[in-house]
Amino acid sequence: MQANNIAVFGCSGSLGNAFVRYLAVQYPKAVIHTFSRTQQEFESTNVLSHSLDFQDEGAIEQAVITATVEQQFDLVIVATGMLHDEIVTPEKSLKQLSTNVFRHYYDVDTILPAMIAKYCLPRLNRDNQALFAVLSARVGSISDNQLGGWYGYRMAKAALNMFIKTAAIEIKRSNKQAVVVGLHPGTVNSPLSAPFQRHVPEGKLFSPDYAAQQLVSVLTQLSPKQSGACFAYDGQEIAP
Numbered sequence: 001m002q003a004n005n006i007a008v009f010g011c012s013g014s015l016g017n018a019f020v021r022y023l024a025v026q027y028p029k030a031v032i033h034t035f036s037r038t039q040q041e042f043e044s045t046n047v048l049s050h051s052l053d054f055q056d057e058g059a060i061e062q063a064v065i066t067a068t069v070e071q072q073f074d075l076v077i078v079a080t081g082m083l084h085d086e087i088v089t090p091e092k093s094l095k096q097l098s099t100n101v102f103r104h105y106y107d108v109d110t111i112l113p114a115m116i117a118k119y120c121l122p123r124l125n126r127d128n129q130a131l132f133a134v135l136s137a138r139v140g141s142i143s144d145n146q147l148g149g150w151y152g153y154r155m156a157k158a159a160l161n162m163f164i165k166t167a168a169i170e171i172k173r174s175n176k177q178a179v180v181v182g183l184h185p186g187t188v189n190s191p192l193s194a195p196f197q198r199h200v201p202e203g204k205l206f207s208p209d210y211a212a213q214q215l216v217s218v219l220t221q222l223s224p225k226q227s228g229a230c231f232a233y234d235g236q237e238i239a240p
């Protein structure tokens, strides 16, 4: 893949950080814009780190405009997301459902990536194949749901997958070379998965570095025909 201008959102996260470090080495001539709610430091000189209030749509718009003044994006990765925090814990049963918890999952896992896409997708390079990828999750697949539970997170990721499909259809009309996809990283050793790692089979808990490398390899082999779908770290398409 030819890449001069790359953006990674959520770069304080385990996967976001791993993507930035890997891409900085893989694409030493590219400028890599990183966005996080808190200022992050990276050693590579081709990384430009920005703090960004993800609650402020105007700030997102301005940040994207500034990052694409000289050249459009060749690759955008949105690595934000939330499964548990000080406000929510994934629900195990109907009796735990709460309006506020649903809203919080939807805010972070669906609306935020959609608002980032709103400003980034029109600024994807039209001269070469350009990629926009959002970290989704296998548990957002309705057909794959065998275990139940995690209502809010599953619903928010399923809605995210629908957003990705819908945006891919729209953007294809103006940018035939664009690829817009969701990504499932596998179970990755990070604060997000930390409380839920007990039942992960041996060898299936990946490091963020491994997952990021796998996902970049999967991403860079995709074609516009595959836009709108969701892909796992091993290249398999995840059915909706």
Ligand SMILES: NC(=O)c1ccc[n+]([C@@H]2O[C@H](COP(=O)([O-])OP(=O)(O)OC[C@H]3O[C@@H](n4cnc5c(N)ncnc54)[C@H](OP(=O)(O)O)[C@@H]3O)[C@@H](O)[C@H]2O)c1
Residues within 6 Å of the ligand: 009, 010, 011, 012, 013, 014, 015, 016, 035, 036, 037, 038, 054, 079, 080, 081, 082, 083, 108, 112, 135, 136, 137, 138, 184, 185, 186, 187, 188, 189, 190, 191, 192, 193
């Ligand atoms: N880890 C796994 O096993 C796994 C499995 C399947 C899917 N995923 C998906 O992969 C993505 C990254 O996961 P990760 O493991 O790297 O998680 P992580 O280490 O917890 O990082 C997630 C990042 O998302 C951003 N974020 C978190 N809460 C937010 C909020 N309330 N508002 C705005 N931004 C918020 C933060 O970025 P900033 O602080 O930089 O703003 C945070 O560092 C998520 O979408 C997750 O659902 C992970």
